[in-house]
Amino acid sequence: MxxxxxxxxxxxxxxxxxxxxxxxxxxxxxxxxxxxxxxxxxxxxxxxxxxxxxxxxxxxxxxxxxxxxxxxxxxxxxxxxxxxxxxxxxxxxxxxxxxxxxxxxxxxxxxxxxxxxxxxxxxxxxxxxxxxxxxxxxxxxxxxxxxxxxxxxxxxxxxxxxxxxxxxxxxxxxxxxxxxxxxxxxxxxxxxxxxxxxxxxxxxxxxxxxxxxxxxxxxxxxxxxxxxxxxxxxxxxxxxxxxxxxxxxxxxxxxxxNVNHTQTFVNIAIFIVGYIIFRGANNQKFVYRQDPKQVWLGLIEPKTLETARDRKLLISGFWGVARKINYLGDILIAIAQSLPCLQCGYLLPWLYPIYLTALLFHRAMRDNERCKEKYGKFWDEYCKKVKWVMIPGVY
Known part of the structure; x- marks a missing residue:
């Protein structure tokens, strides 16, 4: 056999x-x-x-x-x-x-x-x-x-x-x-x-x-x-x-x-970039929530936008680049997990990144509507300062 x-x-x-x-x-x-x-x-x-x-x-x-x-x-x-x-x-x-x-x-x-x-x-x-x-x-x-x-x-x-x-x-x-x-x-x-x-x-x-x-x-x-x-x-x-x-x-x-060293190198690079974005953005927000005055990694000052609800919106570091920058990192990590199957030629191994991308894009739209209702004109001002939703220069 x-x-x-x-x-x-x-x-x-x-x-x-x-x-x-x-x-x-x-x-x-x-x-x-x-x-x-x-x-x-x-x-x-x-x-x-x-x-x-x-x-x-x-x-x-x-x-x-x-x-x-x-x-x-x-x-x-x-x-x-x-x-x-x-x-x-x-x-x-x-x-x-x-x-x-x-x-x-x-x-x-x-x-x-x-x-x-x-x-x-x-x-x-x-x-x-x-x-x-x-x-x-x-x-x-x-x-x-x-x-x-x-x-x-x-x-x-x-x-x-x-x-x-x-x-x-x-x-x-x-x-x-x-x-x-x-x-x-x-x-x-x-x-x-x-x-x-x-x-x-x-x-x-x-x-x-x-x-x-x-x-x-x-x-x-x-x-x-x-x-x-x-x-x-x-x-x-x-x-x-x-x-x-x-x-x-x-x-x-x-x-x-199958062995394709270029594919493997690109695969690992995508994962590293995605991880830096995902973990960096989430850690920056966590540090800010624990201590709003702490300089993240000793490098990035926590700049914020005041709102009328006694809440502040973070607009520095990763969060000054895109409003849902952590979602981009998460999607890149998911892509990196499926890239080893690139030469297999089937769609099913890509189910996770396809699903996750659809989920996070939809969640980003829902969150934008919720925050618009919650913050009103302050959310409009925030969107002007942080223009991109998830992918800088694209979306």
Missing amino acids: NRQAQIAHHNSGLDVITMLTNLNLKPSTESIIIYLSAVLFSVIGTLLIPGKWVPGAPLKDNSRVYYKTNGLLVVLVGSLIYGALCYTNFQFAGQAIYTLICNSFGELLTVSLVFSILLTTLLYLRGLFIIPEKERNFLYPKWNIPMNFWCGVELNPHFFGFEIKEFSYRPAFLMMSVLNLSYAFEQYRLYGALSTNLVTFQAISFFYTIDAFVFEYGLIYMFDIIEENFGFMLVFGDYLWMPFVFTLQNLYLVNDF
């Missing part, structure tokens, strides 16, 4: 239709155990591994939610344990654990969907019948069940003493690491080597994961955490979209040994 055929359907014309019809989507007992193990480890790790408790952004009632920032250790320890299992060729259901996971991609996808639906249902019923009335945050009339299920009823649901919305990034990133490690070990098993494109993709993905938790305080100030209820939209994003869409590239790269 051809070695490539040992991994069903990988790198064999995986357009959307082929993927949905050829991947085995019926969950097995093993796929359920694997997925729930990642979630359970994240819960236990969050409870037992030491971490600093930090306050989140002020809510509308001026209260603050406290978050345990031990996500880096939770994901690293989980990844190291799984990596050790792969290295020792741990057998599960008669085959190496990493081979089993590679061949169970479709099954795990289904398990994550069912888990997302069940968790959202639990959160929805909890919001209706368990939590106090004052903690309910209906965005739609109570009778509008579909939209309240989609958007959620509660802003900051708590389980086991910690806030579950921010926590959910941990099983998402841990499952990403598990999938990435599985495909790396499987490629090495098949070919005795790792391809340049797979290493490039996984190095960027690993760096992205570690960075997210090194700057975990930044997650706490994200729009999703501060403003969005925890409904199916976010649950699906954390428990299915992130771990499986962010790792789709592996399915195309596991058998790919």
Whole structure:
């Protein structure tokens, strides 16, 4: 048998239709155990591994939610344990654990969907019948069940003493690491080597994961955490979209040994530029929120525009270049994660950057409307000072 055929359907014309019809989507007992193990480890790790408790952004009632920032250790320890299992060729259901996971991609996808639906249902019923009335945050009339299920009823649901919305990034990133490690070990098993494109993709993905938790305080100030209820939209994003869409590239790269050094160089350069923009802009804003007088990196004075609502709009550094400059960085990082699949010739590995670009452009338009209503003439003045929305010189 051809070695490539040992991994069903990988790198064999995986357009959307082929993927949905050829991947085995019926969950097995093993796929359920694997997925729930990642979630359970994240819960236990969050409870037992030491971490600093930090306050989140002020809510509308001026209260603050406290978050345990031990996500880096939770994901690293989980990844190291799984990596050790792969290295020792741990057998599960008669085959190496990493081979089993590679061949169970479709099954795990289904398990994550069912888990997302069940968790959202639990959160929805909890919001209706368990939590106090004052903690309910209906965005739609109570009778509008579909939209309240989609958007959620509660802003900051708590389980086991910690806030579950921010926590959910941990099983998402841990499952990403598990999938990435599985495909790396499987490629090495098949070919005795790792391809340049797979290493490039996984190095960027690993760096992205570690960075997210090194700057975990930044997650706490994200729009999703501060403003969005925890409904199916976010649950699906954390428990299915992130771990499986962010790792789709592996399915195309596991058998790919094409080498294009120019492409790899450009790939890494795009990632570095995107990361500098994304992390620099977010860090500058975080530092400003912590101390409005602090000079960022000792170089950039925090220049602001006064408004009538006792709020100031930052107009220096990254935030003097474009109003949503961090979105540009995020999109470039997403592009860099899909570029290793450039020679594969299929659209599906580009699902993440395509989706993210559409999402962020739409979010930028919504945010502009919201800020226009919120700040009035001051927003017009701000837009004159910071002309570009996201891409300097273009948009």
